Amino acid sequence: MTNALALGPGSRLILVDASSFVFRAYHQSLNQDPKYNARPSDGLPTGAARLFFAKLFQFVRDGAAGVVPTHLGIVFDKGSRESHRRQLYPEYKANRSETPADLRPQMPLVREAVRAFGLPVIELDRTEADDLIATYARAAEAKGAEVVIVSADKDLQQLVSPRIRFYDAESGSKGKPGYRPERNLDVEAVVAKWEGLQPGQIGDALALIGDTSDNIPGVPGIGLKTAAQLLLEYGSLEALLEGASAIKQPKRRENLLAAAEGARLSRRLVELDCSVDLPVDPDTLALPAPDGRRLVAYLKALELPALAKRVAKELGVDADRVPPDAELAASPTTAPGADGPVMPPFPAADPDAYGLVATQDDLDGWIAAARAAGRFGLHLHRGDAGAIGLGIAVEPGRAVYVPIEHRAGGDGLFGGLAPGQIDAAAAWGAVGALMEDAGVRKIVHDLKGTAKAAGRLGFEIAGADDVGLMSYALESGLTGHGLPELAARHLGNAAPDPDALRGQGRGRVDAEAVAPRAAAPVAAQIADAVLRLWTVLAPRLEGTPTQAVYEELELPMVPVLARMEAAGVRIDRAVLTELSRDFGATLARLETEIHELGGGPFQIGSPKQIGDVLFGRLGLPGGRRTPSGQWATGATILEELAAAGHALPGRLLDWRRTSKLKSTYADALLSAADRGTDRVHTTFSLAATTTGRLSSSDPGLHNIPIRTEEGRRIRAAFVAAEGHRILSADYSQVELRLLAHIADVPRMREAFAEGVDIHAATASDMFGVPVGAVPGELRRRAKTINFGIVYGISAFGLADRLGIGRQEAAEFIARYFERFPGIRDYVEGTKTFCREHGFVRTLFGRVCHYPGITSGNVSERMGVERQAVNAPIQGTAADIIRRAMIRMEGALADSGLSARMLLQVHDELVFEVAEAECADTARVVSDVMAGAAAPDIDLAVPLVVEARSAENWERAH
Numbered sequence: 001m002t003n004a005l006a007l008g009p010g011s012r013l014i015l016v017d018a019s020s021f022v023f024r025a026y027h028q029s030l031n032q033d034p035k036y037n038a039r040p041s042d043g044l045p046t047g048a049a050r051l052f053f054a055k056l057f058q059f060v061r062d063g064a065a066g067v068v069p070t071h072l073g074i075v076f077d078k079g080s081r082e083s084h085r086r087q088l089y090p091e092y093k094a095n096r097s098e099t100p101a102d103l104r105p106q107m108p109l110v111r112e113a114v115r116a117f118g119l120p121v122i123e124l125d126r127t128e129a130d131d132l133i134a135t136y137a138r139a140a141e142a143k144g145a146e147v148v149i150v151s152a153d154k155d156l157q158q159l160v161s162p163r164i165r166f167y168d169a170e171s172g173s174k175g176k177p178g179y180r181p182e183r184n185l186d187v188e189a190v191v192a193k194w195e196g197l198q199p200g201q202i203g204d205a206l207a208l209i210g211d212t213s214d215n216i217p218g219v220p221g222i223g224l225k226t227a228a229q230l231l232l233e234y235g236s237l238e239a240l241l242e243g244a245s246a247i248k249q250p251k252r253r254e255n256l257l258a259a260a261e262g263a264r265l266s267r268r269l270v271e272l273d274c275s276v277d278l279p280v281d282p283d284t285l286a287l288p289a290p291d292g293r294r295l296v297a298y299l300k301a302l303e304l305p306a307l308a309k310r311v312a313k314e315l316g317v318d319a320d321r322v323p324p325d326a327e328l329a330a331s332p333t334t335a336p337g338a339d340g341p342v343m344p345p346f347p348a349a350d351p352d353a354y355g356l357v358a359t360q361d362d363l364d365g366w367i368a369a370a371r372a373a374g375r376f377g378l379h380l381h382r383g384d385a386g387a388i389g390l391g392i393a394v395e396p397g398r399a400v401y402v403p404i405e406h407r408a409g410g411d412g413l414f415g416g417l418a419p420g421q422i423d424a425a426a427a428w429g430a431v432g433a434l435m436e437d438a439g440v441r442k443i444v445h446d447l448k449g450t451a452k453a454a455g456r457l458g459f460e461i462a463g464a465d466d467v468g469l470m471s472y473a474l475e476s477g478l479t480g481h482g483l484p485e486l487a488a489r490h491l492g493n494a495a496p497d498p499d500a501l502r503g504q505g506r507g508r509v510d511a512e513a514v515a516p517r518a519a520a521p522v523a524a525q526i527a528d529a530v531l532r533l534w535t536v537l538a539p540r541l542e543g544t545p546t547q548a549v550y551e552e553l554e555l556p557m558v559p560v561l562a563r564m565e566a567a568g569v570r571i572d573r574a575v576l577t578e579l580s581r582d583f584g585a586t587l588a589r590l591e592t593e594i595h596e597l598g599g600g601p602f603q604i605g606s607p608k609q610i611g612d613v614l615f616g617r618l619g620l621p622g623g624r625r626t627p628s629g630q631w632a633t634g635a636t637i638l639e640e641l642a643a644a645g646h647a648l649p650g651r652l653l654d655w656r657r658t659s660k661l662k663s664t665y666a667d668a669l670l671s672a673a674d675r676g677t678d679r680v681h682t683t684f685s686l687a688a689t690t691t692g693r694l695s696s697s698d699p700g701l702h703n704i705p706i707r708t709e710e711g712r713r714i715r716a717a718f719v720a721a722e723g724h725r726i727l728s729a730d731y732s733q734v735e736l737r738l739l740a741h742i743a744d745v746p747r748m749r750e751a752f753a754e755g756v757d758i759h760a761a762t763a764s765d766m767f768g769v770p771v772g773a774v775p776g777e778l779r780r781r782a783k784t785i786n787f788g789i790v791y792g793i794s795a796f797g798l799a800d801r802l803g804i805g806r807q808e809a810a811e812f813i814a815r816y817f818e819r820f821p822g823i824r825d826y827v828e829g830t831k832t833f834c835r836e837h838g839f840v841r842t843l844f845g846r847v848c849h850y851p852g853i854t855s856g857n858v859s860e861r862m863g864v865e866r867q868a869v870n871a872p873i874q875g876t877a878a879d880i881i882r883r884a885m886i887r888m889e890g891a892l893a894d895s896g897l898s899a900r901m902l903l904q905v906h907d908e909l910v911f912e913v914a915e916a917e918c919a920d921t922a923r924v925v926s927d928v929m930a931g932a933a934a935p936d937i938d939l940a941v942p943l944v945v946e947a948r949s950a951e952n953w954e955r956a957h
Helices: 018-030 047-063 083-090 104-116 128-142 154-159 187-193 201-209 224-234 237-242 250-258 260-270 292-301 304-316 360-372 424-435 447-459 469-477 482-492 498-504 515-541 545-554 557-567 573-597 606-617 633-641 647-672 708-716 734-742 745-756 760-765 777-790 795-802 804-817 819-837 858-894 914-929
Strands: 012-017 071-075 148-150 164-167 374-384 387-395 399-405 440-445 464-466 569-572 683-685 693-697 725-732 839-841 848-850 900-905 908-914 946-950
Touching: 012 018, 012 128, 012 693, 018 047, 018 104, 018 515, 047 071, 047 104, 047 292, 047 304, 047 374, 047 777, 071 128, 071 260, 083 260, 104 292, 104 683, 128 148, 128 237, 154 201, 164 647, 187 224, 201 224, 201 260, 201 447, 224 237, 224 760, 237 260, 250 260, 260 839, 292 304, 304 447, 360 374, 360 399, 360 424, 374 447, 374 515, 374 545, 387 447, 387 515, 399 515, 424 447, 440 515, 464 469, 469 482, 469 515, 469 545, 469 777, 469 795, 469 848, 482 515, 498 647, 515 545, 545 557, 545 858, 557 683, 557 858, 569 573, 569 900, 569 908, 606 647, 633 647, 647 708, 725 858, 725 914, 734 777, 734 819, 734 858, 760 777, 760 804, 777 795, 777 900, 795 804, 819 839, 839 858, 839 908, 848 858, 858 908, 858 914, 908 914, 914 946
Parallel strands: 012 071, 012 148, 148 164, 374 440, 440 464
Antiparallel strands: 374 387, 387 399, 683 693, 725 908, 725 946, 839 848, 900 908
16 A cells, blocks of 8 residues: 555545445344444444444455555535535435434444544535535546545446446455446446446436435436436437427326426436535545554454454554553443434333323324324234224334223223223324324334224224334344344333233233223333334335335235235134044044053153153164253154154154144134134234245144145135135246246246146156156156255255165256256355355345354254255245235226135135136136236246135135
8 A cells, every 4th residue: 555645647546435334334233143233341332333344444455346545535424414405405315214323323433433544534514425525536536546436326426437436345246146247337337337328417317217215306207218218319308308398208298398397406406516625635535554553442442352353463463452442432322423312212111201191182282293203103002802092102212102991990891991091082083083194104013913903993004114024124034023022132122011011810900901000101112112113124124125025015915914814714613523523533542552552651742751662661772862861752753763663653743743733723723713703813924934925823824734634624624605615826836937037947947938847847857758758756756856956955855755865865966956057056156145145035135034054053054055045936936926915906806806815825825706706716816926926027937826716725725
């Protein structure tokens, strides 16, 4: 590195959009273990500062975009809310969320990191970072220097010239997964990216397209391709607007004429100011040699010992002899820095922290405050019969509880109303008007449950966000998404559990009987928690592919699932009762056999006693102890023993399977069914799996076995109402089709496109047999391998399924990969990408995290690798069926059909259909499901749907 002072020919200036990097570092830190994101001694958040420091150290040491700097400028955005653009257009960036509470105290730490490198903090009141960067870039260009702008802001691509390049450091390294060459842009690359436009025309294009992240309106109906086409034809925005009346397309002409002034305003908003008064002379940005002691002192003050040791080693400093920076070490957790006041701490359980509303005037005042804020945290406090009050939070720390239908005297549902509450009709009327106002955002946890409770009160919830679904879209596979977990993870304290108010055992009461003053701090704190969580999570979604997942695949599913749960599915009690009796008789017979084989009676449901019998009394080989000292008696061990010819383990497995079928399905379904309608109302969970698959509970319907006679008998108990039939619509081999598309396997694509038996085609390719002459055994093996590859099967697993030796199974897998190299490349590439990034993505942008892929435990790591390989396929399939479900009700209604969607089980949708409408419904359902990936994904293989109707689910499937 050089210490030349003046910029000129041969100089290399890197300009870093620091605010952009801070936010990226913050969001990245949230995907890491929380213990790395706070200073142990006082809880000061440090995750963003730590990652920002590491990135800055990389710039200082290695440069960016292959350019090692002689000069380095770190530019902060200090003036977005007071800039000249806000004066031109008050709504400019008005949609931006406040800085997250746990990022605010880190901003002073970030600035101190810059100073620790001996660099100036470049920022200016009422001036945006873009304008500072633009002025520095043009000044350096004029001096003959080479400039690299490091940012994610596409507006800055206007500056690209023969001496100025644009680089997004988050695009990854060349040759590695995630690398995006379009983010390392010279003039030629900009022209290609912007559909032939020169950098100087990008401002005109942005004025036409608009920018949702900055709230710049643009012209309706014009995207990049259209904007480029128009600007290449007319030359400039002004020429286009002047000639708009002559445009032939009526809608385009109408939109341009109507939005002409808005487009001119947008052009002024996106124009970069290249002549601001610079707070630091460009020539003084020469990069000094790093002061190792100062950098280590900074890191030790933040209590980052590992990073401090690494930096000390690289710079030749003895870390043990460097004391921490005293001023930073004493930094309070509430330091406001340059980014405003810090959010008040979230109380663990403070009954005095929140108030209680007792009059209609007070309620009206809180409703007015919520309207003024434009959003509020909401908790509908529910009892056994429905909502009995609500918590409202209009800003962090400012929340209240409104009791409405609490009962007096500890009598719950049967007592009179507790005193001091607002008239229920008036209160719910005012609340309902607020809930149905789409202009005021309601922020909740568990939107489905909240919406169902609101529906029972007679109103809908319009314009809502669910922090649980936000977390699920952002952090699937990293953490749970329940409110207590989210509050503990992001706010430092767990949110309270309202059920705890009711007490335990004999003293447990109805929720309605809990005194309003006792419920107030709990309900209000929950509302406060969801609002605070929204301020943390919403900015992480904004402008990312994950935002589309949340808005298009999560939120729209909520009302769909709510209606499915409300509809329920009818069961035949006589079938289930007979089935339960049969299972009982089978269990009795198995118990007798088991006791005889075991040499006497023992508790069959006790793993300890099973182990004692198998490995103690009978002395069977292969026994293994668990950490607690007991014999291990899991299914795998019993299966191994049964395969070795021992009779008792096989009977134990039969007993376990039958017992589960009886208790989990036959008996549980009878108990769960409504006595008046015989309908079972399961509960669907959106945020239960890493890949986006739904699950169901109370009762669970996703794991009914379909390949056994008993499982089929259970499905036969699901029946249609009188005059109706059950319609089952199932995707055919959807995951194999997606594998053919994602891994780009030409032979598989051809087979699916031509409707050839994919398993016979695979066997033909692997074993050199004509498709029409493939024997059944080879087809079976090919089928097992096809599906096994999707699920990351090992040679051991394949050998077990096919009943062959492990070596032969390994040869089959090797031959498979030789015949289909695209699949091998997909498998290895996916594992490599996941190891480097910790996640994989579906075709629709869903992020599936697998942090265990770097586990030191070989068995665990291999299992996670298999999950990661399968996730883009299974997750994309889950996204596709969600898209079908979201579109389904509208498509049926548009066709005048009355069918109701009842169940979703993996790749299958189940409907209840009027007998006269079966054929038409099957056609509409199949069309919607087959086209669910379009128009966003143009699949290289067709999606095929098999739809059948019958009097029960089993015959329809």
